[in-house]
Amino acid sequence: MKRLPIIPTMIATGFGAGFWPWGPGTAGAVLATSIWLVLSQFLMPTTTMLTTGVLIVVFTWLGTWATAKLTPHWGDDPSRVVIDEMIGVWVPLLLAYNWWTALTALFLFRFFDIVKPLGIRSLDRRKGAFWVMADDLLAGIYSAIVLAVIIYISSTWAR
Known part of the structure; x- marks a missing residue:
């Protein structure tokens, strides 16, 4: 068997999160949410949103490339490939503004993804x-819509 290409493997597996034996997709989504939470502590909200958007675009492209490189080794949609979960959860995180909305985005995304x-x-x-990548992007879009409704309703209750 040919050796796995290291760079595509690192990207596709979310820097190894995809090798987590109990729910690799959840591990990838938790990693992406953790990255967002760290970014949100050091960046202004608008910059966090823009950075998240850039992460979605760049890693959709890199994830597609890496997955194509690994398909001959692992098949069409192996559970070890979690970059798709990472980009998917970043979509509703575009709307998040604190840890509560970030966790809500994570739970909503995993619901739609599963x-x-x-x-x-x-x-x-x-x-x-x-x-x-596409099915997780759509799950992320649906999660963002539901999160937007939750944010709107919670903001009207706060008045």
Whole structure:
């Protein structure tokens, strides 16, 4: 068997989070949320949002590339590839502004990623490296919509 390419492996597995034996997807999403939480402590809110947007774009591209490189070794959508969960959870984190909204974004994303409603499952069934990313991006979009509603409702209750 050919040796795994190290850079694609590190990217696709979320710097090794994908090797976590009990729920690698959750490990990847928790890692991404932790990265966001650290960034949010050192950056202004607008800069955190912009940085998160850049992370989504850059790692969608890198994740697609890395997944394509690993497909011959691991198959079409192996559980070790968690960069898709990372970019997916960063989508609702675009709206987060504190630890509570960040945890809510994480839980919402994992719900949509696991249950796969509203077209997510049909994207998940498609073959190819981009589609590995696409279903999690859609789960992230749905999570962001629900999070926006939660934020709106909670802000109206605070008045």
